[in-house]
Amino acid sequence: MKDKFQRFMAGRYGVDELGKYSLYLTIALLIIGLFVRSRFLNGITFILVLVLYFRMFSKNYAQRRKENEIFLKYKNQAVRFFNKEKQMTQDRVKFHIYTCPSCGQKIRIPRGKGKIAITCPKCKTEFIKKS
Ligand SMILES: [Zn+2]
Structure with a gap:
């Protein structure tokens, strides 16, 4: 068979x-x-x-x-x-995903760091966000 x-x-x-x-x-x-x-x-x-x-x-x-x-x-x-x-x-x-207010670049920031200053890697604009 x-x-x-x-x-x-x-x-x-x-x-x-x-x-x-x-x-x-x-x-x-x-x-x-x-x-x-x-x-x-x-x-x-x-x-x-x-x-x-x-x-x-x-x-x-x-x-x-x-x-x-x-x-x-x-x-x-x-x-x-x-x-x-x-x-x-x-x-x-x-992570928190933020968008740069001046150029729209998406930036990934770890959560739970409190209020931090984020510098956009593309246009170097600085902005304050709570993570
Ligand atoms: Zn930017």
Whole structure:
């Protein structure tokens, strides 16, 4: 049986990063489908399974690799975006963002320092703020 499967899979594309994530998504949708009865959801899950199998058994390596690359590009962009959002949220807790009254430059000042004089790094204007 295992032998037959190996022979069947020979020369086929198999599972890449995109395949792995589609599989996770399929499993997640199947679980959601247990609780939510939705034809739409079932339809999407079904199509996803078809695409998953199609890509796995495909012999067109070049095309599948291209799809995977596109997927990875968008995935990395999404990861970078969320990391940046996370960093900005953390910054808002520890820092106060002030805007220079004369040139509009944004200046990051640590919180909890009391009243301080801030010198704009761009235009050297000095202004007093509570941090
Ligand atoms: Zn300034």
